[in-house]
Amino acid sequence: MASRYLYTSEVYHKGLNKYKVVKGETKKIAEQKANAQMAQWEEQWKRKLEVDRKRNERENYARSIEESTEEANKLTLEAEEVQNSLDTILIDNLNPRALDYDSLKDHRVFDQTLPVKPKREEISTRPSREDSKYNQKLSFLQRFSKKQVENQKTESDSQFEKDYKLWEEEEKKKDLKYDQKLADYEIAYNEWYKQKETFYAEQKANNDRIDQLKKDFELGDVSAIENYFEHSIEDIKLPFDFILEVELEYQIETKILIVDILLPTVDDLPRLKKITFVKNRNEFKESFLSDSALNAKYDSVLYQIVLVCFNSIFGSDKYGRVESVVINGKVSTIDKATGNHIEPYILSINVKKEDFKTLNLSSIDPKAWFRNAKGIAAAKLSLVTPVPPVIVLNKEDRRFIESYGVIGNIDDSMNLATMDWQDFENLIREVFEWEFSTNGGEVKITRASRDKGVDAIAFDPDPIKGGKIVIQAKRYTNVVGVSAVRDLYGTIMNEGANKGILVSTSNYGNDAYEFAKEKPITLMNGSNLLYLLEKHGHKARIDIKEAKKQLYAK
Structure with missing residues (x-):
């Protein structure tokens, strides 16, 4: 806008210069001619600006179309790559590796910044009575005046005392300031050290569990073998x-591994095929695979996944634990006829290692192989037609044992701290069974394991706060330390549980509560246990001193 005003001002003065007053004309007429010329030039300038504006718009539009077309081509290329990758799932997973237990370990270094110890401010120069400031020389005549000599000494002493007192006060302030900084530092350092100790303790507990898991696997422990192939x-x-979720059962006598695997549904697959830019509508248009093409792609993907699973199991079995694998594939979906959630098995197949090793996976047709290997599945997997599994996975945890009732023998004369440990575990099961039974939950006791990691497992069906809950019962007479809580946390991780509950007849130390903070762990002491019993109509007592006397008497 400013350039236009400069321009019109310039042409206006040019007009005035061009149309000078000549003979027979007035100055007013000359100015009118100049103004008319200026208006004409201004109109020409406006037309020129409009032409430039439209040209810029055309150039920008053309550039926008070109950029949008390039973006559409780029997105199409990405979509094609995704679709192509669905066809090469098997090829991309031909080289399975044995599980590297070390890769499961936590190798991080504690990286919280170490607090810096503060330094005291330097001590300023202490005033000295010998300083020249306090010993100014008198003139020759003043030195003969005793009064002047005494006055000077008095003034110097007074000034020195003031300066020295001020110096002392400043140094005391520095000391107080330093003491506060040092106290803050010690608090920060203790917190840092505590976090460091907790970090490495948790890391060690995690890594020790992995070492134990590796050792158990090498020794042929069933749970460790299942964990390995999982x-x-x-x-x-x-x-x-999509992440594959599995449940496994290893039958050590027959060396059969049964795998229940949750497979993707047809809706989980990417359907985008192409993106084009429509110029006349200035918008992007997406093109998708047809239903028939998507269903065919879905069949291919699932059969490839099954082959990859077999290859992963047999290819990583360096100890020869498995001779045969059964894969039961299921999907999580909605029954359109009822609107209810269902998880039907849609394929099932049993393959021996010796037969699988003869396959050339780089050239195989997964669907043709599945049919030839006598796999069970509907003609179209996308129809979600239920099929019976070749071998059904035993959902019962082999650690579970029969429980028995204890609560009927409990009254306020019973000291829970002196109970038989098996009776105590069954009591805990009954207590939590009451708690979870209101919403259909279930609690089961496990047989004593090598690490005594699990005493009971609760299954809470609540979709929000429920899930698998590990319960450990400690009939202790001493304060429960942090090691027991660490063990519980490790069990929660190893079991894939949502939460852990530690119940003890005794109390917990501060370190135990500190460790449990912000973790899915609930610590219940003797008072909490008595409250739960009373809540459900039963009374008992806990007398730690009495229990210790009985223990020492033995």
Whole structure:
């Protein structure tokens, strides 16, 4: 806008210069001619600006179309790559690796910044009576005046005392300031040290569990073997947003591994095929696979996943633990006829290692192989047609044992701290069974394991706060330390549980409560246990001193 005003001002003065007053004309006429010329030039300038504006708009529009077209081509290329990756799931997973237990360990270094110890401010120069400031020389005549000499000495002494007192006060302030900084530092350092100790303690507990898991696997422990192959399957990477979830059962006598695997539904697959830019509507248009093409792609993906699972299990079995694998594939979906959630098995197959090793996976047709291997599945997997599994996974935890009732023998004369440990565990089961039974929950006792890691497992069906809950019962007479809470946390992680509850007849130390803070752990002491019993109509007591006397008497 400013350039236009400069321009019109310039042409106006040019007009005035061009149309000078000539003979027979007045100055007013000359100015009118100049103004008319200026208006004409201004109109020409406006037309020029409009032409430039439209040209810029055309150039910007053309550039926008070009950029949008390029973006559409880029997105199409990405969509094609995704679709192509669905066809190469098997090829991309031909080289399974044995589980590297060390990779499961936590190798991090505690990286919280160490608090810096403060330094005291330097001590300023202490005033000295010998300083020249307090010993100014008198003139020759003043030195003969005793009064002047005494006055000077008095003034110097007074000034020195003031300066010295001021110096002392400043140094005391520095000391107080330093003491406060030092106290703050000690608090910060203790907190830092505590966090460091907790970090490495948790890290060690985690890494020790992994070492034990590796040792158990090498010794042929069933749970460790199941854990090993569970990792090998869950480590399979798919080219779309879906994580394989599995449940396994290893039959050590027959060396059969039964795998229940949750497979993707057809809706989990990416359907985008192409993106084009429509110029006349100035918008992007997405094109998708047809239903028939998507269903065919879905069949291919699932059969490839099954082959990859077999390859991962047999390929990582360096100890020869498995001779045959059964894979039961199911999906989590909605029954359109009822609107209810269902998880039907849609495929099932049993393959021996010796037969699988003869396959050339780089050239195989997964669907043709599945049919030839006598796998069970509907003609179209996308129809979600239920099929019976070849071998049904035993959902019962083999650690679970029969429980028995204890609560009927409990009254206020009973000291829970002196109960038989098995009776105490069954009592805890009954207490929590009452708590969870209101919403259909279930509590089961486990047989004594090598690490005594699990005493009971609760299954809470609540979709929000429920899930698998590990319960440990400690009939202790001493304060429960942090090690027991660490063990519980490790068990929660190892079991894949949502929460852990530690119940003791005794109390917990501060370190135990501190460790449990912000973790899915509930610590229940003797008072909490008595409250639960009373809540459900039963009374008992806990007398730690009495229990200790009985213990020492033995």
